[in-house]
Amino acid sequence: TLGKTDSLNQLWINLFKDTDxxxxxxxxxxxxxxxxxxxxxxxxxxxxxLVRKGKEDSISILFPYIMKPLNEVLPIIHRWFTDYNNNQIKKLAALLLTEAKHVFEAAIDAITDLLKSDNDQMRYRAQRIFQHPERDVREPRKRISVIGEKTLMKILKNRSTKEHLPRVQTYLKTFFHDLLWDDPKVFQGLYENVTKLREKNSADGRRMFFFNDIQFINNDVWNSIMQTLQSPSHASYVEELFHSTMSLMRNDQITGENWNEFAKVLSGTDTSQFKEKLYFVSNDITTMEFILNEVCGSTNMSDETYFEIFELKLITQTAVKIEDLLQIGVALY
Incomplete structure (x- = not known):
């Protein structure tokens, strides 16, 4: 109401006069x-x-709740981002600009840093920029994020060249997987850029994984994936897609025909270069049920050979070697 607005305006004026x-x-x-x-x-x-006068620390407690800037104040916000090295006002500026869909590469580092913020409100707002919580993953009718492909590549490089907290790495990883499922054009662009990035960073010996845990897929993205495999591919890329294909197969996201299509590529790949040698063929829930049943049904877990026998049973009953998988893959359906 008008009374509340006047009251709030007066409070801001009072704050300007006395920040203490x-x-x-x-x-x-x-x-x-x-x-x-x-x-x-x-x-x-x-x-x-107040920021010019060095009073930022006194008012920064309000920053997480300041939002929805009017268009006429965007130049001021942009100046906060470019002119100040102080973390708090710079991060607020990055947040406000990206929320207003003024997304640019330089703001991504600040937004990524906010994912590890101790302030719940700032961290939540940063997460909404990457992946809006109201989006229905079962029906991707709109883009997952306001972030464009050029900025997406900036995030990609940021993730591969900087060390992040595990929860931040996990969040970025999840964001990429959802985005890959949504948009085959983004997948194609991402694949091309990842290939260039890998060639550039191959000297440091560090392996980067981007396509190894895709949980959902549609026909357009599957076709885009298969298209990337038409030309000779590095074994590490095929192995990443193999992990995703196994996960998609276990969760009924692809058909037997899709598996046969991928198996042809796999049969022509030097799988001896693959890092993993054994693969679970059941979904996570089935595997966990097997482990729980074995542990709960055991009467002698103190025996030194128990875990050796248990490990062998787990491998033989729930996992297969890749060469065997190529032969029995269709039967899994």
Whole structure:
């Protein structure tokens, strides 16, 4: 209402006059929790002046709740990103710009860093940029993200050249897999760029995995994958796709005909270069049920040979060698 707006405007003015007033900041935070803190021109000017005066630390507690900037304040936000090296205002600027669909490569490092932020609100907003939670993965009617292909490549390079926390690596990995399923054109572009990136980084001996855990797929993306395999492919790329194909097969995402198509490629590949030698043929739930049944049904787990026997049984009953898999693959259906 108008009264609430006037009250909030006055609180921002009071903040400009006295950044040390804890009660004033608490009142603004309460409004943020109850509704939202829009970045109006007046608020942007106040924040800009306070940051210039070195008062950023005093007001940074409000940053996670500031959102939805009006178009006329975007130049100010962009200046926050380009002119300040201070982490907090720069990350807020990157977040606001990308949320407003002004996505550019230079902001990606800041957004990726926010994925490991201790602040839940900032981390959640960063995640929404990559992958909107309201998207239905069963019906990919729209793009998973506002991020374009050029910026996607920036994330790809960021992921392959920088060390990230495991949870950040996992999140980026999941994002890529969903994106690959959504868009065959993106898959094709990603494949071409990954190939170049691998050639460039081959000297350091570090293996990069991008296509080894695709969980969902449609016909268009499957056809795009098979198209990339028409030309001679490095064994490591085929092995990655083999892992994905096994997962897709176990979860009924591909048909027996699809498997036969991939098996032809596999039979012409030097599988001796593959890192893994054994592969589970059952889905994760079935494998876990087997393990639990064996453990719960055992009466003597203290025997030194127990785990050796258990491991052998697990391998023989739930896993196969690749050469055997090529022969029995169709029978798995």
């Amino acid at each position: 007033s804890q009660s004033n900041i608490e009142k603004i935070l309460k409004i943020a929790f109850d509704t939202e803190l829009f970045l109006t021109p007046q608020v942007a000017i106040i924040i800009d002046e």
